[in-house]
Amino acid sequence: MIGINRPKHRNAVNPETAQQLIKAFKQFEADKDSLVAVLHGKGGNFCAGFDLKALSQLDNTNFSLKDPKSSDEAPMGPSRMLFSKPVIGAISGYAVAGGMELALLCDLRIMEESAVMGVFCRRFGVPLIDGGTVRLPQLIGLSRAMDLILTGRPIRGKEALEFGLANQLVATGTALGRACQLASNIAQFPQECMLTDRRSVYNSVYNSSSIKNALQFEYVEGIKVISTESIAGAQKFTSGIGKHGSFILGKPSKL
Numbered sequence: 001m002i003g004i005n006r007p008k009h010r011n012a013v014n015p016e017t018a019q020q021l022i023k024a025f026k027q028f029e030a031d032k033d034s035l036v037a038v039l040h041g042k043g044g045n046f047c048a049g050f051d052l053k054a055l056s057q058l059d060n061t062n063f064s065l066k067d068p069k070s071s072d073e074a075p076m077g078p079s080r081m082l083f084s085k086p087v088i089g090a091i092s093g094y095a096v097a098g099g100m101e102l103a104l105l106c107d108l109r110i111m112e113e114s115a116v117m118g119v120f121c122r123r124f125g126v127p128l129i130d131g132g133t134v135r136l137p138q139l140i141g142l143s144r145a146m147d148l149i150l151t152g153r154p155i156r157g158k159e160a161l162e163f164g165l166a167n168q169l170v171a172t173g174t175a176l177g178r179a180c181q182l183a184s185n186i187a188q189f190p191q192e193c194m195l196t197d198r199r200s201v202y203n204s205v206y207n208s209s210s211i212k213n214a215l216q217f218e219y220v221e222g223i224k225v226i227s228t229e230s231i232a233g234a235q236k237f238t239s240g241i242g243k244h245g246s247f248i249l250g251k252p253s254k255l
Helices: 015-030 052-056 098-105 120-124 132-140 142-151 157-163 175-187 191-207 211-238
Strands: 002-004 037-041 087-091 094-096 108-112 116-118 168-170 245-248 251-254
Touching: 002 015, 037 098, 037 175, 087 098, 087 175, 094 098, 098 116, 098 132, 108 157, 108 175, 120 142, 132 142, 157 168, 168 175, 191 211
Parallel strands: 002 037, 037 087, 087 108, 094 116, 108 168
Antiparallel strands: 245 251
């Protein structure tokens, strides 16, 4: 669990918090015992974006952004990082501007009914430079992404679910618990196979130049798992079937 802990500022991220988030995610990535991360905000809000007060105190002489070609450290912290393991976002309260970009970083988003997302930085002249213009169209399509990016309007739980921005909609106050439950469920799967499929999805969406190349990547990566997890899993599965039975939808039935 990685929690943003600036509740008096609606968990807006300042440079110090950004560095702490980077450190926390690097620790998660390096920890072989941590299979899934849950990102959340403490005190009722996920994240209200970059701290505008901190931004107002910066100028051209003491504020510089690192180019993505040379660094995976972004203004919001980990939003340029590429993880090898799943990250689930527990979205409560406000997840706006850079906070929305942090939510987009997650593989899955569990959103409370009263939560609000939106490109609120539109009204302050602050651009999306933490992956928002890259990830949002891939998640919900060009037309809907343009709707949110150009208007800066709020999008709440029900509409976010309809857009595909939220994966699950839950009652207010329950997103963190549901996200942890989901993380626990994912952690129980055979990990090599699941991570291979996850890696292939990201390659297909962001890296592959053609469907042929994407299918080739899927095959080359997937075939490695056959001899490790797949055969063992199939043997374990069939050992309980019996000589003349098969499992259909998890229940034994006669052939």
